[in-house]
Amino acid sequence: MKMMQGQNISDIIEAYLKQILADSEKVEIRRAEIADLFNCVPSQINYVIKTRFTIQRGYLVQSKRGGGGYIRIEKVNLLDNRDMLDTLIELIGSTITQRDALAIVQKLYEEDFVTRQEANLTLAAISHDALAVNDRHLENALRASVLTSILNHLRFEKS
Structure with missing residues (x-):
């Protein structure tokens, strides 16, 4: 895979995994193999998966450690999965x-x-300007409350 100018290794790994996911709903990878492919440390693969393949972005990630270990990344479709709203609310x-x-x-x-x-x-x-408090923790708590309320409304509206 050719390095694109201006892209960092995380962007390239993300693009590679998303390219695989474009063809199928899920992918199983071995962290060390992907690290070798991109000539990076395995923790870089962890970073990409933890930050770019989150439930908020529509991905479920499962991992199994050990000799036969793998990381499974699966695309989830929010429209077909009402439980996803519950998962988002919980998250x-x-x-x-x-x-x-x-x-x-x-x-x-x-x-x-x-x-x-x-x-x-x-x-x-839920923007910083709308919540207009000078306490980051309080702002994040208010944002969570508003967003959870909206998701709860969607959950019942769409069922």
């Missing part, structure tokens, strides 16, 4: 950063779960 918990909330809203839009207008209104409601 949000009592606090969420603006960046993670954006990823959730973006995935909901990409999967046609919400319209562009609904996504934009949600983003406006």
